[in-house]
Amino acid sequence: MSKNENDGLETERSPFGPVAQDPISRRQLLKRAALGGAALSTPALLAACGGDDDGEPEAGGGGGGAAKSDLTFYSVTHGESGNPFWAIYRNGIRDAQKVYGVEIKDLPLEEFGVAQYVDLFNQAVAAKPDGIMATILDQNALDQPMREAIESGIPIIAVNVPDVRPLDQRIPYLFYVGGDEEAGGRLTAQRQLAEGDVKHAVCIIHEPGHTGLEARCRGYDAELSGAGAKVDKLPSSKDATQATEQIKGYLTENSDVDAIFGVGPQPATFALQALDELGKKGQIPVSAYDMTSELLDEIEAGNLISTIDQQQYLQTFEPANWLKLHIQHGFVLAPGVDLLTGPALVDKSNFEKVRQGVEDGFR
Template identity: 30%
Template sequence: MRNLTLAATALLLMTSTAFAERYVMITHTQGTDTFWPVVEKGGRDAAAAIGADFEYNFAPSGDMADMASLIEAATATQPDGIVVSLPDVGALGPAIQAAVASGVPVITINSGADFSRSVGAIMHIGQPERLAGEAAGRRAREEGAVNGLCLNHEAFNASLVERCEGYFEGRPLNMIDVSNDVAQIEARTAAALQSNTDIDSLLAVGPHVCEAAAAAIDSVGADIHLSCFDLTPGVINLIKDGKVAYAIDQQQRLQGYLPVIFLHLYTTGGGLLPGSDVPSGPGFVDQSNAAAVEALAGVDR
């Protein structure tokens, strides 16, 4: 009787494992950006909540062809769903379309909202990037900024370009590529400030860019209005110290957590799905509310 019970238990465990849902998330980080571990954590937390397996992948090279290959490799394993960022529709679109054609539902996150439906994704979760940039630009002008410069660390990323374009709404775009290397970001920002002393404001479109830009401002000794996107403990400290006017918070944990939950509902609930895309931001974090979110920066947002 004991052996029969053990056998039945083993069979139940094997069956449960064999039929566990499995979701794969692929994003465009090179592993240097502190933003993405929060997204990954959201995905893992969601998978744990529903008892699903979860895989997170990125291409350390940052190359879009390598990211497309990761999407193709994930598709070949036929997971229950794929979550993917979409910074370059030209490079990634065919791989996503192939996943959809093979029967794998896809949700895009973070970047590529305007192209999500065209590649066959069932929905997008992220921040309306141009609107977020416009909000950042309006506030900068209200706070006295006149001659701005946008620091973009991923020139290929259409969503980051949209942030910069929004910041300069109605004005000529002034944007430079600062690379994804922190030392280069600081050096290129300092050089830009030294070569054009009319610049009085900077928008950093990523948190590591923001921290490096603050260091560049200090090294040059300039009086610059600095605003940025996304939160880290370092960015929070810069806000508290008055070196960053505000940060745009897109609540990236939602970009990791919600797609796994929605894919679970979609695949197990007869196609249950929200009726529209989900905007995870934008919101402002400044000296008035930085203390309230400080403990969450770099962990859950």
């Protein structure tokens, strides 16, 4: 464990990689963002530091954020508006607009589909924004439209899901802000192996073909296969009832399964429900990906081994700052360098440290 003398935060590492840190309040985060943002004026710094933890200005503090700029960015994601994971991402939009003084228009994909997502991206490009932050849902389908947008002068930052091809082949966006999905899958497998030998595992994926989710399964498979395990991939519905029945059927036919990985809160929750209905909850190690209060409750109860925190709040809060800095001052990162917000392992050893951040809408 080490302590950063500048901010007092303690950082930990486990045998499985980085673990989540103690949460900070909304006021502290806005203050740090303001102090670190070269594009912010002194009034903006004071304003960003002036709000209390629930987002309301303090008495006499003159709340508000950075001076309003003329910059308009679009956030184009595959995250439907009712999804709790993406609600945290959109909290980052809310706060970024206040701190950086920009406007961010949110275009979520309400029904999963690659063609629909490409149409959504093209809709953003047609609006001629100053910049775009977008998930690379399918790198092949998005290659041409994104290259054309970049050539037209619209800077793009990839968020949440990158183009996973080699640097010389990938879409030339500025850089990527998000988690390393394959590493997250490997980290999950390592944590399960720490519970004991795994002979037959299953990776449950609720959006087959999703680049990021497939990478999670790929990392999980690679790590467990290297340890001699058989790994299946089970596509599931996003409907709770249908998915639970699918998983129950699979587990009935594969009674030797001794490890389960749900690549998001939904499939992990469906798997726990299926095990409960089969009378096996708590008997088979189950791991999840991403953070919800319900998943932390399952970790506390001993029904869930682990989950992964990818800090999706930062996946929009940081791109807003960088797009502004890039446009106003030409700032860029070195070629091939990305801003990784995860993975960080959350299990019974540290889940209490991040619970407050989940409840406050940061994680």
